[in-house]
Amino acid sequence: MKIDGRFWLTKEGQSFLGAGRIELLERIDQTGSINAAAKEMKMSYKAAWERINGMNTLADQPLIERLTGGKGGGGTKLTPYARELIATFHRFNELHRQFIDRFSEAGDDPERLARILSRTFLTTSARNQLPSVLKEIYTIGLHSTLTLALQGEDTLRSTITAKSVENMGLTLGCDTYAIIKSSDINIVSAQPSSDTDDNVLTGTVETLEISGDNIEIALRLSGGTLLIALEKQGALQNLQVGMTAYAVISPLHIIIGL
Known part of the structure; x- marks a missing residue:
């Protein structure tokens, strides 16, 4: 059994924005034509226009502008x-997905769902606060290496002190958060060597946002988890939206939260 849910924004009791309508707007933006966007989505021009007109009726301002003549x-x-x-919808949709993921952690166990919902939401400056399950604890001397299961089949290793494991009461199967600063994630286009001690996670570049000398990279892992990395533009390595890339993260840079 899987818990899932669709995200819609409503206004005045009517459906306003959903994934399909956002895709239509984005395709209009890409093609510069309602007709071309409708064809790409395999719908009629009439159906596309009705969706746009419905959105325009509810919107505070017009959503499209008609261009006439010219080159x-x-x-x-x-x-x-x-x-x-569009940007607002994507942000809300991502938060909604994270909320649904928390439900999905419980599987078909309602008691576990109750425990998940009773957890205090973290408020930190770290961009990555990833729900996880503790699968393994390996302790040598003063340090413990934890293996954390993320959504899907992705896993992370975190190295913390053995005393922290004891003080936090960490046990196998407990629900945790893997907390990672965006600046501690390195995104590369070439697969790293298999003998590295760092975590290497495979994903698809979802967005690239450049601001000044920095670039923010959103990498969607194969299991569905979204990682946000912040790097200098010089480290871009010809990354492009849609391409396969790899997140490299030191186990020392992963903080554990409950």
Whole structure:
């Protein structure tokens, strides 16, 4: 059994924005044409226009602008307001997905779900706060290496002090958070050597956002977890949206939260 859920934004009791409508707006932005966007989504122009008109009716500002004449022969483009709505939707949708993931951790065990929901939400400056389950504890001397299971089949190793394991009451099977600063994740395009002691996780580059000398990289792991990394532009290594890439993380840089 799997807990799942769809995310919609409503306004005045009516459906306003959903994944399909956002995709339509994004395709209009890419093609500059409602007709072309409709064809890509295998829907009629009439159906596409009805969706746009429905959104426009509920929106505080127009979502599209019609272009006439000129070198390109006219077309359609999104307004700045529409682009803001798209960004807002994606952010809310990601938070909704994280919420659903917390439910999914419980599987078909309602008591475990109750424990998950009773956990205090963390508030830290770290961009990555990943729900996980403690699968293994290996202690040598003053340090313990923990193996954490993320969503899907992805795993992480974290090295903390043995005293921290004792003080936190960590036991196999307990629910934890793997907390990682975005600056402690290195995203590379070439698969690292297999003899590295670092965690190496495979994923797909979802977004690249450049600001000044920095670049924020969102990497969606094969199991579904989203990692956010912050690097200098010089470390970009020809990364592109949609390509396979690898997250390299030292076990020493992963903090454990409960």
